[in-house]
Every structure is written in structure tokens, then in C-alpha cells.
Amino acid sequence: MQLASRRYDVSDVVAAQEFYHSRGWTDGLPVVPPTAEAVEACLDWAMLAPDHLVGIEPVRARALTAEKLAINAVMAGCLPMHFPVVVAAFTAMLREPFLLHGATASTGGCAVLLVVNGPITAEIGMDPTFNALASSDRASTAIGRALRLCLINLLDVRPGDIDRSSLGHPGKISYCLAEDEAGSEWLPLAGERGMPAGASCVTVMAAGAPRQLMNEWTTVPQEILDTYAAEMRANMRHYSIWPGNYVIVVPPQLRAHFNAAGWSKADVRAYLFEKARIKRAEWAECGKGALVRDRGSREYAALTAPEDLLVVAAGGPAGGFGAVIPPWLGDKSRAVTVAIGACVDCEVP
């Protein structure tokens, strides 16, 4: 296998860390040195040639090859078996509706959220239960970090360069989870978004930080969802009024109540589509009265359609917790779902 990237000699692993940090090639954490052997192992696993074109970043017409993604995946701590998820996620991010440049350059400070579905989640050891939204397991953390390192090193999305985030949020280090399909009676997210049953898929979304909620004092689906709706409305009041993709994460204790009542994900989406709405006049209560003008009675929905809501089953077994993950900026960037797999139309290297 012929790799095209320049090679550097360093004396040891400590020197390698300083080499990467001094050039701004990492996110502040140590990296795994991307040796040729480790990079080739990733490419072999995904059956991709080094020069396989994953996509072209449209604003700068910059070609992104599998080799460059593999280098950053190794640096992030990925094993070869994780690499197909990284390739699929970046493929999804390069789709036009994702608006990659806008989402990664914006002052709004979103991060790329990945939700992984299908048999690959168990195969690579993703744990969708305890601590589902951060640092749950090796695969989830490394895959999420790989995307950030790709953005930094391939597209200059460094703080203060292309990345103009005022605050950002901790999901920028890694923001990746698997859906708990084995523990859920619901249709998986990828299935809801039109992907075939049994396919491994990844969904990417330009996402704000998770907003955690709690309601363990009811078993009534409508009351549980009223708490989710209140959190979505809070985001509309305090952050952005514009509708877009929202994610809600529903852990097992709350899912049990929906299952007992026979509520599907479609039922959840339909309910929240109606409930997550505010009047523009509410902005006056939040210090944003200057924007109300004569449109105070106008109603705004968090979702342009029920399908805008991405319902994800994940979380540890105990506690009436949940989370709302809001969009970066309305529908400027759309969630994108693609299948994970080896390239089917390129030569095996």
C-alpha cells in the first residue's frame, strides 16, 4: 500500500506528542502516533485505497482522501474496526444539507453529534447505556474525537482560525453515542430515517450541548413529554427561535412508561411537534424584547415537521432523566444519515 503523506522522524513517543502539539495538529490531548502500519490497518479494514476520495469540501474545493481520515482516526485512538464509522460520518458531513463549513466555522459553537445504529455498535464495543452522552466507551470516544481531529487538521477548524466559536461546548472533544437497540422496543433512529433494517448507519447533526432534564414523578407519556417540550421551549427562548432538527435522548426508566402505554417514536414526535412552540412575545421575558416588535402574537414551532425530531433510546437503567439536544441554528444545517460499509464501487487496494 502506497501512502502519500509526508513522514516525520521523532525520537520517542514523548517527542511525538510535542511534535504534534507544537504544530497545532491536536485538540490539546495526546495523540496516538499515526505510523504507516496503523494507518494501513485502518484502510485495510475498510477496504479503501489511500487515495480513495471520501469527498470534497465545497467551500474550499479541498479533496479529502481515506488516507488523511485514517491518519486522524489513528491519532484519535481509533482501532481499525472503528474506521468505517469515521468514513461514513465524514461522508455524511460532506453532504450539502449538513452545511459543513457554516456549522464548523460559526460563532454559535456547535459540535458534530454522531448517533450510530445497527449491528456495528455491538461489534466495536459501543455502550449505549451508562454515561451515554460522554466517555461511555473506547469506540464512541475515539470515533467522535476522530471527526474533530479531521476538522482541525484537514480543514483548519482550529479555535480562532476557521472555528470562530465564541464558547463551543465539551461535545467538541467527542460527541458520539450508539442507540440502545437491544434495550428498546422502538424502531431505531436509522430505520425511522428510511434506512433498511439491519443496516449499520450513522446520523450526524450540528448540535448544541445536551440539556439534561428530569421527571420521575409520573408514568404518563404526555407529562413526561411536557418536560421535554419545556426544555425545547427554553432553548427557543434563551438561544434560538428557529426550527430545525432536535434530538431527544430517552433512557430506559422513561422508555418503560412509553412502552407500557403503547407509544411509538412517531407518537412522541407528533406530541412534541404540537407542544414545543412559543410565542415571539416570550422573548420580552428573556431580555430580547427589542426583537419582538409587532410580532409578539406570532407562534413559532421548534420543529418544521414531526420528522425533524430525532428520538434516540440511550442511557443507563436508573433515573427519570432525559436530554434535549438542540440544533446549531434552526434548519441551516440538517441531520444526515448514511449507511456504514466498505466501498462497493472502488478497487480493493
Add this chain to the structure above:
Amino acid sequence: MAGERLGIPSAGVMTETFVSAAELMARVLGADGYPFAVIEHPISSADGPALAARAERAAAECARLLTTGADR
């Protein structure tokens, strides 16, 4: 810069906080040194008169960029 590539004489406007971002984007797009008008930051909290003053300055600077000097 996209307009220039299409043969349309163009002038950009940036707030002063985004000057470094604009310079970086010009560089990575192969147009290092591409000139643009600069106005005060921020825009969103500026009142009508302040916004109008910035617009007047930006319009004058854009007219200058479009009619003199700049060769890219």
C-alpha cells in the same frame, strides 16, 4: 471571492472581529490579500443610526474597492 471567480466584480464586508477569519479564508481559497471593507463589531446590537453609519462607510469603501486599485 466566488463572485470574482465567476467574473463578477465583488466586494466583501467584514466586521473588525472577523478580519483574521476573512484573511485566512482568502489565503486558503488562493486569494491571499484579497481586500474587503471593514466595519465595527457587533452588528446585531447596533441601533438604526449606528447601523446606517456603518452601511454608509461600507458602501463608500466597497465603491472604492470596485473602482480603484484592487487587481483581484
